[in-house]
Amino acid sequence: MVNTTIKTTKSQEIFAAAQNLMPGGVSSPVRAFKSVGGQPIVFDRVNGAYIWDVDGNKYIDYVGTWGPAICGHAHPEVISALHAALEKGTSFGAPSVLENVLAEMVIDAVPSIEIVRFVNSGTEACMAVLRLMRAFTNREKIIKFEGCYHGHADMFLVKAGSGVATLGLPDSPGVPKSATSSTLTAPYNDLEAVKALFEENRDQIAGVILEPVVGNAGFIPPDAGFLEGLRELTHEHGALLVFDEVMTGFRIAYGGAQEKFGITPDLTTMGKVIGGGLPVGAYGGRRDIMSMIAPAGPVYQAGTLSGNPLAMTAGIKTLELLQKPGTYEQLERITKKLADGLLKVAQETGHAACGSHISAMFGLFFTSGPVHNYEDAKKSDTTKFGRFHRGMLERGIYLAPSQFEAGFTSLAHTDEDIEQTLAAAKDVLSSL
Numbered sequence: 230m231v232n233t234t235i236k237t238t239k240s241q242e243i244f245a246a247a248q249n250l251m252p253g254g255v256s257s258p259v260r261a262f263k264s265v266g267g268q269p270i271v272f273d274r275v276n277g278a279y280i281w282d283v284d285g286n287k288y289i290d291y292v293g294t295w296g297p298a299i300c301g302h303a304h305p306e307v308i309s310a311l312h313a314a315l316e317k318g319t320s321f322g323a324p325s326v327l328e329n330v331l332a333e334m335v336i337d338a339v340p341s342i343e344i345v346r347f348v349n350s351g352t353e354a355c356m357a358v359l360r361l362m363r364a365f366t367n368r369e370k371i372i373k374f375e376g377c378y379h380g381h382a383d384m385f386l387v388k389a390g391s392g393v394a395t396l397g398l399p400d401s402p403g404v405p406k407s408a409t410s411s412t413l414t415a416p417y418n419d420l421e422a423v424k425a426l427f428e429e430n431r432d433q434i435a436g437v438i439l440e441p442v443v444g445n446a447g448f449i450p451p452d453a454g455f456l457e458g459l460r461e462l463t464h465e466h467g468a469l470l471v472f473d474e475v476m477t478g479f480r481i482a483y484g485g486a487q488e489k490f491g492i493t494p495d496l497t498t499m500g501k502v503i504g505g506g507l508p509v510g511a512y513g514g515r516r517d518i519m520s521m522i523a524p525a526g527p528v529y530q531a532g533t534l535s536g537n538p539l540a541m542t543a544g545i546k547t548l549e550l551l552q553k554p555g556t557y558e559q560l561e562r563i564t565k566k567l568a569d570g571l572l573k574v575a576q577e578t579g580h581a582a583c584g585s586h587i588s589a590m591f592g593l594f595f596t597s598g599p600v601h602n603y604e605d606a607k608k609s610d611t612t613k614f615g616r617f618h619r620g621m622l623e624r625g626i627y628l629a630p631s632q633f634e635a636g637f638t639s640l641a642h643t644d645e646d647i648e649q650t651l652a653a654a655k656d657v658l659s660s661l
Contacts, residue, residue, distance in 0.1 A: 235623050239283040240271040245256045265615040265630045270622070275302035277641035280627055281337070288627040289646050291567075293637040294627075296476050296501035299560075299589060300550045301641025307505050307546045311392040314542040322533050327541035334548045335503060335511065338484050340493045345513030345520055351475035351500035352380025354510035355438070357522075357530045358498050359384060362469050365518050368435040372426055374417040376446030376603025376633075377439050379473050379498075383408035386405060409657050417443055417602040418451060420458040427466050436469030436495070437462075443487035444476040444635035446603040448592020450585060456492040463495075469518070475510070476635065481588040483551060489587065491531045502551075506541030508534075556640065560589040563647060564638045567591060570651040578615070578658040589638045606633060620657030 247254035254442045255269070257259045270282040280288040280303055300307065314327075332345050348354050359382075363369055364590045371384075379385040414432065415422040417439070427434060437459055443449035464471040472494040474485040479502040482489040487497070496514035513519060521528045529652065550556075568586035571593050575582035583598030584591065594600050595610040595617070601644055614632040621628055626649075629636055 235286050235625075236284045237282075237286075238270070241268055243283060244268050244538070255352050259629075259631055259634065262283075262630045264611060264632065265618040267619050269630070270627075277301040278639055278643070278646055286625070288625050289642075289650055290627045291636045291638065291650075292627060293639055294506060296480060296637050297504060297506045297547075298641075299480055299637070299639050300505075300547055301639045302506070302552065304505075304547075304641075306550060307543050310542050310546040311539060314539055317538065319353050319537075319539060320534060321536075321538055325536065325538050325541070325657055327538050327545065328536040331503065331541045331544050331548070334545065335499070335513065336490075337477070338548070339474075339497060339499070339513070340484055340487050341495065341497045341515070343571065344511035344519035345511050345514040347531070347541075348510040348512065348521070348530075348532055349508050349534050349537075350499060350510045351359040351473070352382060353512070353532070354475070354498040354512040355385060356382045357497050358438070358471055358512045359519060360498070360530070361518065361528055362436040362438075362471065364521055366435040366467065366469060368433055368468075369411045370413055371411065372413045372415060372423060372434060372437045374439050374443075374602075375414050376417060376449075376606065377443055377473070378445035379438060379440075380430075384412050385415055403484060410593070417446075418455050419602065420455055420462075423459065423462060427462060427468075427555045427604070429498070432467070434466060434468045436471055438471040438473055440476065441472045441474065441490065441492075441601075442477050442481060442590065444590060445633065446606045447594055447600065447609070447633050448585065448590055448635040449600055449602065450587060451490070456486075456490050460492050460494075464547045469496060470494040471496045471498065471514075473498045476590070477547065479551060479638070480503060481590055482557060498562060502547060503544040504540045505542045505545075507537070507540040507543045509537070509540040509544060515573060515619060545593060550640075557588060559640060560638060563642050563644070564589055564591050566644070567638065567642075567647045567650060570647065571614060571654055572652055574655045574658055578655065578660055578661075580611075580661070583642035591636045591638065593636075594632065596598060616661055617654075617657055620660070621650075621653055624653035624656065626653050 273283045273569045280290045302600040386401045478485040478499040500510040523529045564586045570645045581597040584593035593611045596608045
């Protein structure tokens with residue numbers, strides 16, 4: 230048994246003060262550790278695959294700032310590029326050639342994207358794409374899936390998983406019924422339910438939006454034929470198919486889930502990786518649809534910080550790094566070793582568990598499974614996960630502080646990191 234005592238005095242002091250300054254002491258709900266118990270650690274710095282907190286404790290990180298750190302935190306080439314960009318200024322609010330460069334890289338990589346618009350977050354990208362879907366089809370209703378999270382805009386906070394699930398709120402107070410009355414929901418991986426919604430709402434549905442691989446109800450991959458079926462249904466009914474690839478874009482393959490599975494949607498939302506750790510989002514798709522966005526067309530969307538030169542710089546350098554030979558083979562190898570190892574350890578220590586991975590995303594549920602959708606995920610033993618999370622934290626392993634979040638690996642993770650993580654998991658699970 231290893232020493233499980235870590236000093237957290239400064240983290241506790243800072244978080245206690247924060248609770249008088251910010252709602253719940255945080256700037257985003259899942260950070261508060263509500264679903265895993267205990268207090269969050271307060272970060273001091275990050276580098277590679279590691280985190281150091283304000284008390285000097287070091288952790289192996291499997292959150293990666295929720296996805297962007299695919300090359301590792303504070304990658305020296307990204308930092309160097311940012312230093313050079315800083316000398317030219319932090320914000321332009323005007324065109325820069327950096328936007329062209331990153332736009333070309335995104336268009337070249339992502340099968341569905343012929344034109345792209347940069348924004349500042351995944352939430353913003355999804356808000357804009359919803360408006361565009363409705364304008365292009367002249368229809369109001371959309372279909373989303375239970376447990377899929379597309380940001381905190383009113384119309385998407387219906388069975389939204391992630392932070393909402395973590396807090397035990399089915400929806401959010403303050404969201405008027407009128408905002409969600411046109412949002413239809415179906416279980417993920419349930420094609421028959423989607424067919425029924427199209428039949429019940431003929432010529433009223435603008436489109437279907439989904440995480441092609443769910444990361445906000447835990448890690449849930451699509452069943453065979455599910456994405457293909459959605460593509461056929463949307464074609465048949467004159468609706469648009471939207472992949473929210475904020476998590477999966479450039480992470481499970483260079484061209485995202487649409488490259489991985491060979492299914493091309495009409496529109497795509499992106500974020501995370503293409504900002505290289507800085508705030509960024511994007512949406513793009515077919516030229517005829519995207520040409521409706523102002524100033525090319527009548528659908529308005531704007532943002533002073535959109536195309537920010539620092540975010541563009543970090544994104545360009547990150548995508549350059551990801552184009553190096555062997556990148557995705559390495560991500561697949563290291564993540565498989567981790568995901569398979571966690572399942573083996575759980576089995577050896579007598580715990581019901583299931584999970585899987587694709588490239589640099591993975592998940593572990595404390596239920597015998599299988600997990601095909603959010604309802605299945607909710608059968609997990611969240612109390613056990615909370616104890617597991619705390620035990621891993623005390624052993625220097627930082628996992629997402631919610632059973633309902635995917636985990637992320639990076640090019641900076643080593644075999645030694647994985648072996649240390651699995652040893653910690655065996656130690657913790659042997660004691661639960």
